[in-house]
Amino acid sequence: MHLDLSELSQLAPIFRELFKGYHVSRRDPELYAQLSNFQDQYRALFKALGFELVCDTRGFYYFVPDTATAQVNKTAQRLALFTFIIVEHLADQGRDPIAVLDGGSLGRDELPALLEKYRDLFVQAEVTTHEELEEKIMRRMTQLGFASEEPGIYRFLPPMHRFLDVCLSVQQDRDLAASLHSILPLPTPVLVDNDIDDDEAALARAIADEQQEMDA
DSSP: OOOOTTOOOTTHHHHHHHHTTTTTTTTTTHHHHHHTTTHHHHHHHHHTTTEEEEEEETEEEEOOOGGGGGOOOOOHHHHHHHOOOOOHHHHHHHOOOOHHHHTTEGGGHHHHHHHHHHHHHHTTTTTHHHHIIIIIIHHHHHHTTTTTEEEEEEEEOOOGGGHHHHHHHHHHHHOSOOOOOOOSSOOOOOOOOOOOOOOOGGGGHHHHHHHHHHHH
């Protein structure tokens, strides 16, 4: 394929965002439109550079580098753990977890009670205070395109489906039920204590590796 780099007018910002683990969605209209209009060209170029550009049909793009060398880092573990906690928390309240995590929102005023309710699990993620919950989990989610921060709430974006897929995979693998609502509380992942560098550029690889382990 002949690449006309003059057409790829957003190459630099697109590569910068994808490389650091960010998920480009319709919330980023200029970057998303550029990727959608020149998807094949971007995929070919990034493949030549050693990166796999993935277009999820639910409306977002992300990088998956070589998964053979992927390692689960602390950021990926924390976000996965938080997703499991949110699913159980919402179901306990009679709220539909999928509806909330698929474009819905969570009030910031819900976070202190959530931390207290699941303190033992959050401790695994080295999150013990409300400030750490905001800094280590909620801010990372917004920085990587999984959520947006609005006045008083966090709104979840389409890339959250990557973590939801892991939840659903756990259910299917254990044959607990066909419906999300009938099997809660969900099993929660156990974080390992290691010295892996908390580098957000590895997040996409980390999630892909986690999903691969679930399918094994």
